[in-house]
Amino acid sequence: MDSAKVLDVKGLACPMPIVKTRKVIGELDSGQVLEIEIHATDKGAKNDLAAWAASGGHELIQHEEEHGVLKFWIKKG
Amino acid sequence: MDGNSNWDRKLIFFFEFENTIGGSKVTINVMTSGEVTKKVYNREELFILDVRNQSDFQDWKIEGANFSYLNIPYFELLDGVEEILGEIPADKNILVTCAKEGSSVMVAEMLSEAGLNVFYLEGGMKAWSEHLEPVKIADLTDGGQIYQFVRIGKGCLSYMVVSNGEAALIDATRMTDVYIDFAKRIGATIKHVFDTHLHADHISGGRSIAQKTGATYWLPPKDATEVTFKYSPLEDGNDVSIGHTTIQIQALYSPGHTIGSTSFVVDQKFLLSGDILFVDSIGRPDLAGKAEDWVSDLRETLYSRYKELSGELIVLPAHFMIIDELNEDGSVSEKLGTLFEKNHGLNIADESKFRSLVTENLPPQPNAYQEIRETNMGKINPDIDKQREMEIGPNRCAVR
Known part of the structure; x- marks a missing residue:
C-alpha cells in the first residue's frame, strides 16, 4: 500500500490515537493515504478509528494484522 | 480547520x-x-x-x-x-x-x-465493570453472616458465607483482592472456594483465591473434564461445614445451564442457584454448545428438583439482568415460592413451548465466551488487559 505518511500510535491512551491521527490527516491532501499502526489488542482504538474515519468522511481502505500490530490505511476524504 | x-x-x-x-x-x-x-x-x-x-x-x-x-x-x-x-x-x-x-x-x-x-x-x-459492592444479606444461625458481592456494572453476583472466623466463597470474580481484603477486615479465613459451574460470561477468581489463601477449590467434575489444574470434585450431597457451629453448605446437582451446574443450600435457608434460576429469568442452556441436549436437564432441575425444595428458601442467583431486579438495599434475592408464582420461566406448562423458549431466539452470546471458558479451564492465560477486554459488555446468561 502506497501511503503518504506512517503514524505510530502504539501504546498511546485514548483519546491520543485519534487526536494524533486527526492532526496528521489534516496535513495531507484529499485522496492521500495515511498508514496508522496500533497494538492489535487495543480494541478500543480499533473501533474508534473506524468510527471516526466514517464520521469524518474518510475512507478506511484496508487493515491488516501482523505480529500483534494492526495497520490501518485511511484515505483522506 | x-x-x-x-x-x-x-x-x-x-x-x-x-x-x-x-x-x-x-x-x-x-x-x-x-x-x-x-x-x-x-x-x-x-x-x-x-x-x-x-x-x-x-x-x-x-x-x-x-x-x-x-x-x-x-x-x-x-x-x-x-x-x-x-x-x-x-x-x-x-x-x-x-x-x-x-x-x-x-x-x-x-x-x-x-x-x-x-x-x-x-x-x-x-x-465500572470491575466494581464489586458487598451487601449483607442476613445473619445466619449462631452468629454467621452471608454477604452478596454485587458486580453492578456486569450483573454478576458472588457470595461469602462466614461463620466463627471461617469463610466460604461462591462464584468469586477475578477481582480476588476484594474478597481477600474483605475477609481480612471481618477477621475470617477463607477455607473453601466454590464455583457453581464453569462460567462462560466472566473469568472466575476461584482458583487464584484458593492458591493465595490455601483454601480448597471445588468445581463440578462434569464441567471440569478439560481443566488443566487440580480441584476438589463438587458432587450432589457434598456437605461442607465452616466454623465450629457448622454452617451447612449442601451441594445440589442441578444441571441445565451446564451439565455440571450445582446449587447450594446454605444454612437450610438460602438457595444459591448459580446460573440456573434468576429473579426475573432462567438460565440458558446453550453456552457450552449443547442447547438441545440440555433442555431436558434444565426443565427437570427447575420443574422437579427445585419444586421439591421449600418455598421458603431465599434464592440467591449468580446474576441479575436488569436493574429492576435489585432490592432497595441493592441486594438481589427472592423467595423460591414467589419465583414459582411470578417467574415466567417457571410457569410454562407446555414442555415444547419451554423447549423453544430456551433454544430459539436467544440473546447474543456473551462477549468472548469461548475464550472465557478456556481461561476458566486453565487452557489459556491471558494477561489482565486481555481479561478485561474479554469481559467487556453485559452478561447474557439468561432467557426471559
Whole structure:
C-alpha cells in the first residue's frame, strides 16, 4: 500500500490515537493515504478509528494484522 | 480547520492537566464507581454523557432507574463542546464516561471551561465493570453472616458465607483482592472456594483465591473434564461445614445451564442457584454448545428438583439482568415460592413451548465466551488487559 505518511500510535491512551491521527490527516491532501499502526489488542482504538474515519468522511481502505500490530490505511476524504 | 484551533488550545490544557493534577485552575470533579453505585441504589437522578462510540454504548452502558443519557463519541467533540451544551441539563448531576477515563477527562475539562459543573467516572467503564459492592444479606444461625458481592456494572453476583472466623466463597470474580481484603477486615479465613459451574460470561477468581489463601477449590467434575489444574470434585450431597457451629453448605446437582451446574443450600435457608434460576429469568442452556441436549436437564432441575425444595428458601442467583431486579438495599434475592408464582420461566406448562423458549431466539452470546471458558479451564492465560477486554459488555446468561 502506497501511503503518504506512517503514524505510530502504539501504546498511546485514548483519546491520543485519534487526536494524533486527526492532526496528521489534516496535513495531507484529499485522496492521500495515511498508514496508522496500533497494538492489535487495543480494541478500543480499533473501533474508534473506524468510527471516526466514517464520521469524518474518510475512507478506511484496508487493515491488516501482523505480529500483534494492526495497520490501518485511511484515505483522506 | 485552521492550525491553531480551539482544539489545540484544549489539547495543550489537557496535557497540562495530566501533568499537574491538583494544580489545575479549573475544577474537575471525579466520581468513583462506588459513588455511582450508591446513586443506582438510591434511585437518584444522574445525567450521563457517554463519549464512547455508538456501538459500544448501545451494547452496554451504566444503568440506573432515574439515569438519563446522551451518547456523543469523544472524537466528535475535538473541536469543542459548544454544539452539545444545549442538550445538557442544568439541574442534574452530570457524569462524563468513556472506556478507560482519558477521553472523559478531556470532555469534562472542556465542559468545565464552558462553565458547567461536571464529573468524570474514575477509571471509566473498565472500573465500572470491575466494581464489586458487598451487601449483607442476613445473619445466619449462631452468629454467621452471608454477604452478596454485587458486580453492578456486569450483573454478576458472588457470595461469602462466614461463620466463627471461617469463610466460604461462591462464584468469586477475578477481582480476588476484594474478597481477600474483605475477609481480612471481618477477621475470617477463607477455607473453601466454590464455583457453581464453569462460567462462560466472566473469568472466575476461584482458583487464584484458593492458591493465595490455601483454601480448597471445588468445581463440578462434569464441567471440569478439560481443566488443566487440580480441584476438589463438587458432587450432589457434598456437605461442607465452616466454623465450629457448622454452617451447612449442601451441594445440589442441578444441571441445565451446564451439565455440571450445582446449587447450594446454605444454612437450610438460602438457595444459591448459580446460573440456573434468576429473579426475573432462567438460565440458558446453550453456552457450552449443547442447547438441545440440555433442555431436558434444565426443565427437570427447575420443574422437579427445585419444586421439591421449600418455598421458603431465599434464592440467591449468580446474576441479575436488569436493574429492576435489585432490592432497595441493592441486594438481589427472592423467595423460591414467589419465583414459582411470578417467574415466567417457571410457569410454562407446555414442555415444547419451554423447549423453544430456551433454544430459539436467544440473546447474543456473551462477549468472548469461548475464550472465557478456556481461561476458566486453565487452557489459556491471558494477561489482565486481555481479561478485561474479554469481559467487556453485559452478561447474557439468561432467557426471559
